[in-house]
Amino acid sequence: MPAADVEETAVLKKCLVLLAKMSGRLAQIDRAQFPTDESEAARGLLALGIDNLRTASAQFKPSPYALYRQLLVIQQLLDDVESSSIDYIAWPVVSYINEIWSKLFAGKPHQVFFTRWAEYNYGIYNFTEALGRALEGLIPSGSLAVPADTAIYCLRLASIEVDNIPLYANIGHELGHVLFHLRSKEVTAIWGRYSESLAGLILAKLTDNAKQADLFALPTRLQKIRMILDSLVEELTADMVGTLLMGPSFFLSLQEVSWSSTTRDVWTARMFVKPGFASAYPGFNFRLGLVSSTAGVQEAFKDVEREYARLDPSMRMGFPDLGGTSSWADGNDRIEVMPESDVDQRVLQRVLNECLPEAKKAFEGFAREVLELLAGDVGLPEASAEVVSRNIAQLLVRLAHGIPPNIVPSNAPGKELLGIPAEFSDILQAASLYRMSLLAGPSFKADESGARKLSEIEGLVRKGLEVSYIQRTYPPRDAAEGSGDGSSELPGD
Amino acid sequence: MMSFSTQLASRAHAAWWTHLEVMNHTLGKVLSRSGDEPLNELELEHLESLAALLRALHAPAAEAGESSRNFLAKGNGDQGLVPDFSVKERFSDSPKFRKWRKAQGHSFEDGVKRLMEATTEYSSLPKEELLTRNAPRDEFSVLKEVIEGLLARTDPLYH
Numbered sequence: 001m002p003a004a005d006v007e008e009t010a011v012l013k014k015c016l017v018l019l020a021k022m023s024g025r026l027a028q029i030d031r032a033q034f035p036t037d038e039s040e041a042a043r044g045l046l047a048l049g050i051d052n053l054r055t056a057s058a059q060f061k062p063s064p065y066a067l068y069r070q071l072l073v074i075q076q077l078l079d080d081v082e083s084s085s086i087d088y089i090a091w092p093v094v095s096y097i098n099e100i101w102s103k104l105f106a107g108k109p110h111q112v113f114f115t116r117w118a119e120y121n122y123g124i125y126n127f128t129e130a131l132g133r134a135l136e137g138l139i140p141s142g143s144l145a146v147p148a149d150t151a152i153y154c155l156r157l158a159s160i161e162v163d164n165i166p167l168y169a170n171i172g173h174e175l176g177h178v179l180f181h182l183r184s185k186e187v188t189a190i191w192g193r194y195s196e197s198l199a200g201l202i203l204a205k206l207t208d209n210a211k212q213a214d215l216f217a218l219p220t221r222l223q224k225i226r227m228i229l230d231s232l233v234e235e236l237t238a239d240m241v242g243t244l245l246m247g248p249s250f251f252l253s254l255q256e257v258s259w260s261s262t263t264r265d266v267w268t269a270r271m272f273v274k275p276g277f278a279s280a281y282p283g284f285n286f287r288l289g290l291v292s293s294t295a296g297v298q299e300a301f302k303d304v305e306r307e308y309a310r311l312d313p314s315m316r317m318g319f320p321d322l323g324g325t326s327s328w329a330d331g332n333d334r335i336e337v338m339p340e341s342d343v344d345q346r347v348l349q350r351v352l353n354e355c356l357p358e359a360k361k362a363f364e365g366f367a368r369e370v371l372e373l374l375a376g377d378v379g380l381p382e383a384s385a386e387v388v389s390r391n392i393a394q395l396l397v398r399l400a401h402g403i404p405p406n407i408v409p410s411n412a413p414g415k416e417l418l419g420i421p422a423e424f425s426d427i428l429q430a431a432s433l434y435r436m437s438l439l440a441g442p443s444f445k446a447d448e449s450g451a452r453k454l455s456e457i458e459g460l461v462r463k464g465l466e467v468s469y470i471q472r473t474y475p476p477r478d479a480a481e482g483s484g485d486g487s488s489e490l491p492g493d
Numbered sequence: 494m495m496s497f498s499t500q501l502a503s504r505a506h507a508a509w510w511t512h513l514e515v516m517n518h519t520l521g522k523v524l525s526r527s528g529d530e531p532l533n534e535l536e537l538e539h540l541e542s543l544a545a546l547l548r549a550l551h552a553p554a555a556e557a558g559e560s561s562r563n564f565l566a567k568g569n570g571d572q573g574l575v576p577d578f579s580v581k582e583r584f585s586d587s588p589k590f591r592k593w594r595k596a597q598g599h600s601f602e603d604g605v606k607r608l609m610e611a612t613t614e615y616s617s618l619p620k621e622e623l624l625t626r627n628a629p630r631d632e633f634s635v636l637k638e639v640i641e642g643l644l645a646r647t648d649p650l651y652h
Contacts, residue, residue, distance in 0.1 A: 060535040063518030066511045133508050137515040137542070140534045192566030199563040222564050223575050229565055273647075274509040276575030341646075342577040 011064035012057070018071050019054045022078055026050065029082055035094045038113040039084040042127050042152050046077055049131045049144055056139040066137060073134045077127065080115045080154050088116040089157060092465035093168050095473075096424040097155070097175075100245060104175060104377065108182070109149045117156035120260055122167075124174040127154040153178060165461045169246040169253035169428045176241025179377060180234050187370055191233050194366040198358050205351045214347075221344050223276065225352065228269040228337070229359070231280035236363055239287055240371045243295045244378040247388070249429035251288065251297045252436065258284035267335040267356070271342055282363070283333050290364060294371055300389065304433065307393035312400070333360070388426060395422055395430035395464075399457065404464035405430050406471065421471035422464065431461040510647045513640055516543045520637045526625040537623065540616040543636065547609035549574045551602075578646070580605075589638040593631060608632050 026047050031040055053074075057067060094114050101112050117123060128151050135144060155174055158167065180187060202225055206218060242250040258264060261284055269280035292298065335356055337349040352359070381388070395405035405427050407419040422430075435457055438444050444453070519539040523532070532540070584590050584605060594604040611632040618627065 056535070060533050062535060063514050066514040066518065069514075070511055136508060137511055137539065138535075141538060188566065192563055195565040196563045199565045203564070217579075220575065226565055226567065227575065271575070271577065272509070273577050274512055274574050276573055339577070343579050343582075344577075 008064050011068055012061070015064055015067045015071055016054070016057060018068075018075075019050060019057070022050050022071075022074065023047070023054070025078060025082065030085075033085040033087060035084060035086050035089050035091060035114050036098060038111045038152065039081065039115075041111055042084070042113045042154065043081050045128065045131060045146065045150075045152060046074075046081055048146070049135055050074065052139050052144050053135060056143070060140075062138050070134050070138055074131070077131060077134065080127070080156070081113075083117075084113055084115040088159065089114050090165060090462055090465070092462065092469045093157075093165060093171075095469050096465065097168075097171055100172075100175065100424075103379065104179060105182075110151045110153065110178065112153045112155050114155050114157060116159045118159055119156075120158050121156075121257070122158055122170045122174050123156040124153055124177055125156075127152045130154075164256075165428065165431060165458060165465065167253045167256055169249040169425065169432070170242065170257060172242035172245035172250050173238045173254070175245065176238030177234065179241050179374060180237045183374065183377070186373060187233070187237055190369050190373065191366050194362040194369075195229070198355060198362045201355050201358055202351060205354055206347070217344060217347075221347060224271055224278070224342075224344060224348055227271060227276060227278040228280045228348070228352065231269070231278045232267070232282055232359075232363065233366065235281055236287075236290070236367045237370050237374070239291055240294065240367055241374055241378065243291050244371065244375055246425045247381070247429065248295050248297045248300045249425050249432055251291045251295055252429065252432035254284075254291060255288055256432075258288065264288075265331055265333045267333060268338070269335060269352070270338045283331075285331050286333060286360060286363075289331075290367055294368060296385070300385065301433070303385070303389035304392045304396070307389050308396050311393050312397050383423070388423075391422060391426050392430045392433070395426060396434055398464075399430060399434045399460060402456070402460065404460045404467060406464040406467040418476075421468040424465070424468075427461065427464050427468065431457065431464075510644065512542065512546075513644050513647060515539050516546070517637060517640045517644060519543075520633050520640070523625050523628050524630060524633055524637065529624045529626055531620075532623050532625070537616060540612060544609060544612040544616055546574065547605065547612060547636075550576065550580045551605050551609050578643070583642055584639055586642050587635065587638045589635045593635045608636055612636070 026043060029043060031043070034040055034043075053067075056062070097114070098112070101110075112124075113127075128146060132144065132146070155171065157171075158164075203222070206214070206221055210218070239250075239254075242254070246253070264284035267281060267283045267286070269278050271278045333356055335349065335352045337345050337352065339345065342348075383391070391408040394408045398405045398407075406422055408422050408426075410418060410420045435454065438453065438457070444450055516539045519536045520543075522536065523540075581601065584601070590604065594601070597604070597607070599607055611629040615623075615627065615629055
């Protein structure tokens with residue numbers, strides 16, 4: 001047998017062994033540890049895919065090298081299912097996010113499961129689609145028996161700061177990606193209106209004094225620029241959804257994520273061949289500025305500060321200038337296009353940088369209109385801004401006294417001492433503000449005692465989320481009786 | 494804060510490499526068989542993918558033709574294939590393509606078109622005629638070299 005054939009046979013056997021191992025790993029997963037039932041749906045789908053691949057590999061003998069490469073991809077999907085465990089994921093957060101998900105995607109066949117991610121980041125992807133792509137070319141198309149409208153998403157939570165609950169407000173942005181895909185037609189129509197003059201400018205930059213070779217490359221270059229700008233549109237839409245869902249707490253969590261970036265004025269774009277798309281991000285300066293401006297962050301923080309001073313004059317709390325991002329609109333931003341090996345990279349980078357000021361104006365107008373469009377999907381907050389500020393100040397007082405921030409006072413007669421469960425986003429915002437004021441304050445010691453203090457806050461916040469969730473889901477007996485629905489039994493009685 | 498698409502990014506690039514590799518493997522299998530062996534279902538799909546790839550390379554997106562309108566307003570549907578390479582350079586790099594084209598008297602454009610047609614015609618044959626002996630061997634041999642050239646500059650893990 002020729003050496004190449006010997007190697008192919010060996011690689012194929014290794015692949016089959018890997019497939020057998022993966023089946024074993026899937027079977028060994030402790031399903032009782034899944035944070036939600038949707039993890040089981042993902043596990044079942046992956047088991048089906050691996051089973052199909054084992055059968056097809058034996059029957060059709062596709063390229064062992066392609067099979068091997070794709071098994072590494074499938075292994076990542078398996079890792080995500082394995083890491084979907086309550087050992088790593090704070091359940092009250094999952095419960096709250098599930099609640100938001102159900103509200104946003106009611107009546108849609110969209111499910112989500114939660115997993116831990118090794119990166120200092122959050123992310124969401126369509127697990128069903130990822131599995132389909134991983135199997136593409138290795139099993140006959142259509143042989144994976146998945147209902148056409150099934151869409152299981154995987155929401156990855158940053159593992160490094162798994163206890164840093166205020167950062168969870170970033171999840172609002174991740175949900176925004178799913179909403180973007182559901183509402184892409186309407187969102188694209190808005191972008192079409194704001195991008196008209198930008199499109200003309202880009203076209204002029206690409207065609208003025210163009211040589212024959214440039215004109216030949218024009219269709220592909222336009223396509224690539226569209227891919228990049230589409231990706232930026234998606235990111236900004238997701239930011240607007242994050243703002244709608246989480247309010248100023250989204251700003252605070254986004255800001256904390258930006259601490260890991262040293263180049264906040266750099267926009268990035270990476271292109272991919274098949275399927276043709278790009279992943280692009282606006283610079284953090286622009287994102288933070290836009291979110292701050294649309295969410296009214298500075299005003300909200302001032303209101304909270306005032307309320308807090310009124311509630312507890314003995315305990316002054318100084319918030320750093322968190323909403324101050326004055327240079328975001330006219331800042332000295334630039335865009336980097338990757339990969340450098342792409343034949344059009346230099347041209348695209350030059351043109352996009354030349355058009356960036358115009359693009360920023362278009363993006364700002366677009367984002368504000370998208371915010372209005374999607375406000376209907378997300379739903380308006382039940383409480384006024386004034387009430388929210390007051391509630392957050394109340395939660396800050398609790399944190400300052402070492403009490404979990406789970407409840408705010410009620411004005412309802414007879415309920416003054418009982419209060420009402422705090423809102424998820426209010427708890428996150430209070431926790432972020434409190435932590436930020438501690439970190440930025442002069443008396444905070446950045447040593448073991450500081451670490452203990454932060455842990456204490458994280459513990460209080462986690463407990464606050466747990467208790468408020470339980471209180472909202474299982475109200476006290478008298479509240480249930482008084483609800484007018486005739487029910488006298490609590491769930492679980 | 495990674496985009497939905499980004500999550501699939503490394504996978505998508507791997508998919509491009511895989512896409513090329515499975516087609517290359519099938520071409521190799523067809524060329525190595527001399528008898529009347531039929532193609533299996535998966536091999537036929539790979540040849541259909543190859544024909545689609547050649548069509549995409551031969552006739553890239555019609556964005557320029559729409560340049561009078563806002564080319565940014567089309568939405569982010571699946572854009573299929575957006576090559577990161579110069580099609581002309583990649584084909585011209587293949588000695589077999591140059592030699593075959595010269596022997597056939599094809600221009601560059603006609604040569605790529607002929608390869609596309611040969612692949613499409615073969616993969617469209619009725620099942621009973623889809624045998625290895627009916628394969629356009631010269632064209633497949635040229636295509637195999639071109640795809641191997643593309644594979645050589647496509648890292649399976651990263652770009």
